[in-house]
Amino acid sequence: MLNAHRLGFRFSPDTPILEDISLTLKAGQWLGLSGDSGAGKSTLGKLLAGYLMPQTGYVTLEGAALPKNGVQPVQWLPQSPELAVNPRWRVAKILREAWTPSDAQCQAFGVKPKWLSRFPQSLSGGELQRVCVLRALAPEVRFLVADEISTMLDPITQLELWQALKQEAQLRQLGVLVISHDTALLERLCPQRLHLSGGQLKPY
Ligand SMILES: Nc1ncnc2c1ncn2[C@@H]1O[C@H](COP(=O)(O)OP(=O)(O)OP(=O)(O)O)[C@@H](O)[C@H]1O
Numbered sequence: 001m002l003n004a005h006r007l008g009f010r011f012s013p014d015t016p017i018l019e020d021i022s023l024t025l026k027a028g029q030w031l032g033l034s035g036d037s038g039a040g041k042s043t044l045g046k047l048l049a050g051y052l053m054p055q056t057g058y059v060t061l062e063g064a065a066l067p068k069n070g071v072q073p074v075q076w077l078p079q080s081p082e083l084a085v086n087p088r089w090r091v092a093k094i095l096r097e098a099w100t101p102s103d104a105q106c107q108a109f110g111v112k113p114k115w116l117s118r119f120p121q122s123l124s125g126g127e128l129q130r131v132c133v134l135r136a137l138a139p140e141v142r143f144l145v146a147d148e149i150s151t152m153l154d155p156i157t158q159l160e161l162w163q164a165l166k167q168e169a170q171l172r173q174l175g176v177l178v179i180s181h182d183t184a185l186l187e188r189l190c191p192q193r194l195h196l197s198g199g200q201l202k203p204y
Contacts, residue, residue, distance in 0.1 A: 002059070002074060017199065018044060021044060033194050041196055073143065079152075089119075091115045109133060178190055
């Protein structure tokens, strides 16, 4: 179980982004998070994955603090995959940084063998996104924060990506926080949904 306990966060002293935010994400649960642009959704996602530290409150995984070393069991997947890869590494090295997906897993996520010898700049944003999603599914990973990951994909590729992720999550009982402006997508993927507004979370 991934828990946020009364998180508070601000980038500058007079502008609180998040205030007293608590949430629970269970193994196997798909939870949707919507909110206006700038509401703090990505900030909350980064706090949950340990990319940012809260000024008040804390995050626990199975009752303990997130580990400081090794593969991070809570993975934050950002909207822009090109910011999350080393441009000097070929795609094969990027994909296999933490683990080696099987050929069947590559196929399920639409990752083509011919991309592996190329550099990430030569892949489209949607192609690189699929590489990054698969890269994040190392065996140690228990939770995903999927932050607008399908925005740049065409509808068919989007569907295929979510189907592959659903299947993998079901198999491994991964908990997934899906962050999106697309409320129809959230309604389709997530039985429980929250809306972030004015620094507060409300069921939606
Ligand atoms: N590093 C930073 N320094 C200062 N302010 C920041 C920083 N990162 C984000 N912010 C501000 O914090 C607020 C929340 O940003 P965040 O990216 O979490 O919003 P969001 O809900 O994910 O927005 P969007 O839907 O547009 O992606 C915004 O006003 C943003 O400008």
